[in-house]
Amino acid sequence: MSEQTNIDDKLGQLQRAEVPLLEVKDLQVDFTTDDGRAVHAVRDSSFSVYPGQWVAIVGESGSGKSTSAMACLGLLPGTGKVVGGSIKLNGNEISHYTQKEFVNVRGSKMGLVPQDPMSNLNPVWRIGTQVKEALVANNMDVSHEKRSDLAKALAKADIEIKSEGDETFLGSKQLPELLEAAEQALVAIGVEGDAFAKKMEYFRAEWVPGSETRWRVADDLVKAGVKADDAWYIAKKYVTGSSMEDRIAGLLDEAGLPDAATRARQYPHEFSGGMRQRALIAIGLACRPELLIADEPTSALDVTVQKKILDHLQDLTDSLGTAVLFITHDLGLAAERAQHIVVMYKGQVVESGPSLEVLQHPQHPYTKRLVAAAPSLASQRIVSVEERGQDASAIMEHKVNEESLEKADTIIEVSHLTREFKLPRTKDMFKAVDDVSFKLKRGTTLAIVGESGSGKSTVANMVLKLLEPTSGTVTYNGSDIAQFKGESLLDFRRHVQPVFQNPYGSLDPMYSIFRSIEEPLRIHKVGDKKSRAARVRELLDMVELPESVMRRYPNELSGGQRQRIAIARAMALNPDVIVCDEAVSALDVLVQDQVLHLLNDLQAKNGLSYLFITHDLAVVRQIADDVVVMQHGKLVEHGTTDEVFLHPQQQYTRDLLDAIPGGKLELGLNLD
Amino acid sequence: MTDITKPLPGQERYVAPLEETPLQTVDTVDESATATSMWSDAWRALRRNPLFIISSILIVFIIFVALFPGVFTKNDPNYCTLDNSLEPARPGHPFGFDLQGCDVYSRVIYGTRTSLSVGILSTLIVVAVGTLIGAIAGFCGGWIDAVLSRIVDIFMAIPMLLGAIVVLQMFRTITSIWKVVLVLALFGWVSTARIARGAVLSSKNLEFNTASTALGSTPMRNLFRHILPNSLAPIIVIATTSLGSYIVSEATLSFLGIGLPSTTVSWGGDISNAQSILRTDPMVLFYPSVALAVTVLAFIMMGDAVKDALDPKSRTA
Numbered sequence: 001m002s003e004q005t006n007i008d009d010k011l012g013q014l015q016r017a018e019v020p021l022l023e024v025k026d027l028q029v030d031f032t033t034d035d036g037r038a039v040h041a042v043r044d045s046s047f048s049v050y051p052g053q054w055v056a057i058v059g060e061s062g063s064g065k066s067t068s069a070m071a072c073l074g075l076l077p078g079t080g081k082v083v084g085g086s087i088k089l090n091g092n093e094i095s096h097y098t099q100k101e102f103v104n105v106r107g108s109k110m111g112l113v114p115q116d117p118m119s120n121l122n123p124v125w126r127i128g129t130q131v132k133e134a135l136v137a138n139n140m141d142v143s144h145e146k147r148s149d150l151a152k153a154l155a156k157a158d159i160e161i162k163s164e165g166d167e168t169f170l171g172s173k174q175l176p177e178l179l180e181a182a183e184q185a186l187v188a189i190g191v192e193g194d195a196f197a198k199k200m201e202y203f204r205a206e207w208v209p210g211s212e213t214r215w216r217v218a219d220d221l222v223k224a225g226v227k228a229d230d231a232w233y234i235a236k237k238y239v240t241g242s243s244m245e246d247r248i249a250g251l252l253d254e255a256g257l258p259d260a261a262t263r264a265r266q267y268p269h270e271f272s273g274g275m276r277q278r279a280l281i282a283i284g285l286a287c288r289p290e291l292l293i294a295d296e297p298t299s300a301l302d303v304t305v306q307k308k309i310l311d312h313l314q315d316l317t318d319s320l321g322t323a324v325l326f327i328t329h330d331l332g333l334a335a336e337r338a339q340h341i342v343v344m345y346k347g348q349v350v351e352s353g354p355s356l357e358v359l360q361h362p363q364h365p366y367t368k369r370l371v372a373a374a375p376s377l378a379s380q381r382i383v384s385v386e387e388r389g390q391d392a393s394a395i396m397e398h399k400v401n402e403e404s405l406e407k408a409d410t411i412i413e414v415s416h417l418t419r420e421f422k423l424p425r426t427k428d429m430f431k432a433v434d435d436v437s438f439k440l441k442r443g444t445t446l447a448i449v450g451e452s453g454s455g456k457s458t459v460a461n462m463v464l465k466l467l468e469p470t471s472g473t474v475t476y477n478g479s480d481i482a483q484f485k486g487e488s489l490l491d492f493r494r495h496v497q498p499v500f501q502n503p504y505g506s507l508d509p510m511y512s513i514f515r516s517i518e519e520p521l522r523i524h525k526v527g528d529k530k531s532r533a534a535r536v537r538e539l540l541d542m543v544e545l546p547e548s549v550m551r552r553y554p555n556e557l558s559g560g561q562r563q564r565i566a567i568a569r570a571m572a573l574n575p576d577v578i579v580c581d582e583a584v585s586a587l588d589v590l591v592q593d594q595v596l597h598l599l600n601d602l603q604a605k606n607g608l609s610y611l612f613i614t615h616d617l618a619v620v621r622q623i624a625d626d627v628v629v630m631q632h633g634k635l636v637e638h639g640t641t642d643e644v645f646l647h648p649q650q651q652y653t654r655d656l657l658d659a660i661p662g663g664k665l666e667l668g669l670n671l672d
Numbered sequence: 673m674t675d676i677t678k679p680l681p682g683q684e685r686y687v688a689p690l691e692e693t694p695l696q697t698v699d700t701v702d703e704s705a706t707a708t709s710m711w712s713d714a715w716r717a718l719r720r721n722p723l724f725i726i727s728s729i730l731i732v733f734i735i736f737v738a739l740f741p742g743v744f745t746k747n748d749p750n751y752c753t754l755d756n757s758l759e760p761a762r763p764g765h766p767f768g769f770d771l772q773g774c775d776v777y778s779r780v781i782y783g784t785r786t787s788l789s790v791g792i793l794s795t796l797i798v799v800a801v802g803t804l805i806g807a808i809a810g811f812c813g814g815w816i817d818a819v820l821s822r823i824v825d826i827f828m829a830i831p832m833l834l835g836a837i838v839v840l841q842m843f844r845t846i847t848s849i850w851k852v853v854l855v856l857a858l859f860g861w862v863s864t865a866r867i868a869r870g871a872v873l874s875s876k877n878l879e880f881n882t883a884s885t886a887l888g889s890t891p892m893r894n895l896f897r898h899i900l901p902n903s904l905a906p907i908i909v910i911a912t913t914s915l916g917s918y919i920v921s922e923a924t925l926s927f928l929g930i931g932l933p934s935t936t937v938s939w940g941g942d943i944s945n946a947q948s949i950l951r952t953d954p955m956v957l958f959y960p961s962v963a964l965a966v967t968v969l970a971f972i973m974m975g976d977a978v979k980d981a982l983d984p985k986s987r988t989a
Binding site: 015016020023048050053340345346348349350351352353354357358363364365366369464466489490493494497498500502505506507508509510512519520523524545546548549553555557558560561566569573590591594 | 679680681682683684685686687688690692693695696698699701703709710878879880882883884885886887888889893898901902
């Protein structure tokens with residue numbers, strides 16, 4: 001049996017012996033609206049978290065998953081109130097706690113990693129100060145390690161801890177002396193040459209002030225061959241406790257921030273999104289809570305960064321024995337990371353159980369629906385209603401599209417497109433898009449994939465002629481769009497339409513839905529009042545929204561509904577090309593699935609061509625015929641969807657594919 | 673050894689009964705709800721605000737008085753005989769007479785028209801000029817914005833009353849109320865311009881402008897159809913709140929004797945005339961002061977209520 005399974009076994013035994021760390025039973029949370037009505041945000045929900053376990057709560061937005069977690073922390077927003085059920089932490093009822101009592105539990109017993117790394121760090125304070133705040137608020141001893149009982153029990157077998165003082169941290173002042181002593185000890189036992197250099201390098205990397213303890217230093221020395229007594233002597237002499245600064249740097253280092261001591265003196269705006277999330281993880285774990293509540297910790301980050309951060313968080317919580325209550329909307333992520341999964345829908349738990357079992361054999365219709373809509377790697381290109389009806393066998397082999405791909409003529413051609421931006425306060429130019437060429441064939445979908453900052457949206461804006469390229473050309477039906485002016489530009493606008501990412505921003509809040517959809521018709525002076533109204537009705541029907549929506553305003557509709565309105569607006573003038581800039585990225589899986597199907601049906605019906613910009617490779621599989629992968633403004637890979645997915649040529653593409661959460665798992669085995 | 677593949681106690685497989693968790697169609701539209709635009713939302717919030725109810729009753733009353741002073745008094749405010757000098761109140765003359773023997777009640781009634789027209793006219797001009805300049809600055813950006821913003825800064829540096837006094841001194845011979853209106857507007861437009869510039873700047877960068885450009889809309893069309901309507905709320909708020917302050921400024925200027933000529937009935941002028949007899953006959957000063965205070969209060973209350981209703985922070989998207 002391997003070491004890992006040994007530890008897993010032991011963990012299982014230990015968990016079985018204990019009561020759940022967090023036990024939520026029949027929880028009910030109500031919010032009161034302005035006119036005094038009670039809204040039941042969470043109804044009769046039960047779930048439990050055992051020490052050292054990852055439990056995922058999955059659901060769409062508004063399902064009550066965050067509310068349940070916040071209720072456990074006593075951090076319900078606004079008028080939220082726990083009105084029934086019980087929340088037990090280590091067997092103690094905490095649902096009736098006052099804010100004052102909650103203060104004692106938060107931080108030290110339960111930590112939080114919030115959702116949005118951009119707004120959850122105070123911009124006027126240094127990162128280090130914000131970590132310090134967590135330590136000071138909980139009176140943490142910064143010179144000694146605090147470990148959970150579970151971590152101790154798990155580690156006991158390998159290492160003998162001799163006295164309390166052995167959990168003292170290494171300080172930065174003593175580090176040079178310690179390294180020197182270690183060097184001498186190694187020389188004394190006759191380690192030389194390469195082996196010596198390697199060991200010293202290992203020590204330098206491992207012995208981080210404020211994070212490495214005396215017993216670990218001793219253990220490292222023993223493992224390097226130093227005699228136990230000597231090793232303990234050196235460790236005792238030089239590992240004598242860390243200062244606040246050391247501990248802060250140590251915590252940031254544990255969270256995976258390189259060069260932590262320098263980073264601690266920086267401000268949040270100097271950090272990227274991923275680094276901020278790491279800092280928030282450091283803060284959440286600063287006081288060694290037994291339970292970490294991670295509320296969609298990576299949903300604002302790129303997939304590759306998400307993977308790195310979650311891998312690191314998993315290692316860290318495993319070694320600390322911290323349990324994690326992981327809230328996510330991403331089924332793949334939940335299946336990959338958590339042992340136990342809780343599916344919530346409209347404030348209720350609809351299904352729960354071991355995560356793989358639940359997701360492979362979903363039983364509740366809602367879970368089935370979720371699993372079916374999840375854009376995991378296994379999914380195929382969506383086949384439109386019409387095609388499904390026509391020629392089922394051809395579609396099975398995906399022939400229709402490949403044939404049409406071969407013979408289709410080019411509608412948009414981008415060649416050697418480059419766009420530079422001037423960097424503020426310097427004379428340097430920044431190449432956002434660097435020599436990108438591709439062709440979009442009529443009636444097909446070309447996806448541009450890349451992480452944030454890869455220049456994909458800049459390409460979209462140049463194709464839409466909202467931004468002029470520095471060099472290179474975009475041609476539409478053979479004519480260079482740079483030449484379009486006045487009449488011809490209006491004509492181009494009529495044929496190439498955008499759908500933007502943010503369904504909240506792309507509709508004017510002052511315009512009724514009718515006016516929004518009618519706007520393109522008015523601009524292009526199409527028809528009279530009556531025929532325009534008829535066209536709006538027709539368009540609403542096309543995107544499967546009821547006519548009554550016409551009189552509404554955007555703020556009354558959900559994100560998916562707004563996105564459908566945006567699609568209806570784009571369709572108003574019967575365009576040839578629609579540029580979808582992250583058009584489904586902000587939507588819940590089910591709604592995303594619905595919008596993707598809609599886009600696909602429209603394509604089949606009207607022969608549209610899509611330029612589909614996205615960061616989500618899984619979605620690409622569902623909608624695209626051709627894929628262009630971009631990184632740092634350059635085109636790295638270009639091929640048909642199947643080629644790119646089955647035989648990725650570039651390392652970057654492979655990394656992207658690997659980072660798709662749950663990509664390797666087969667979900668929904670019992671679905672047809 | 674226990675089987676570790678078995679779920680832990682309390683974590684067994686659970687599937688909720690379907691009857692208790694009915695499934696709804698994905699992303700349905702609630703067709704029963706009534707349509708709420710930003711304005712109808714604001715109106716609903718206003719209607720429930722007692723501040724708005726009180727102030728609008730007052731303002732409607734004040735406007736009525738200004739439009740039809742004849743309904744409230746039959747006396748001519750400019751008919752003054754020294755026979756009546758400082759006579760106390762008597763039937764038909766409820767507030768008594770001032771030093772010149774004019775009827776205080778009718779002067780208070782007729783003064784309403786002056787104050788209100790100065791307040792409303794100044795506000796209209798300020799909003800028109802301020803919004804136009806602010807919108808041009810915010811929309812064009814670049815050097816146009818830089819030049820206009822510096823001009824705004826220069827005007828900001830001049831205290832309104834001091835500037836008004838200096839300018840009015842130069843045109844003492846003109847007797848029209850437009851003189852006061854234009855001077856107040858001259859020094860008042862800057863704050864509106866600043867607000868308008870900020871509002872235009874923030875709504876200029878919203879995605880729906882890009883969306884409508886891509887639909888074929890021109891920048892000018894965007895400005896008038898999308899950006900300005902979305903910038904109106906803060907402009908309306910500042911307009912209602914500053915209306916009261918223009919009325920106060922007019923009264924102050926008239927009080928100082930450089931505002932409206934003494935031939936025009938105005939509260940400020942009457943307060944000024946009454947101050948010399950404050951010790952002996954305080955009531956002559958009291959009535960126009962109360963009228964002024966109530967009017968200004970009504971408009972400031974209205975401004976507050978409108979601000980509450982339109983404040984973007986209190987509105988959720």
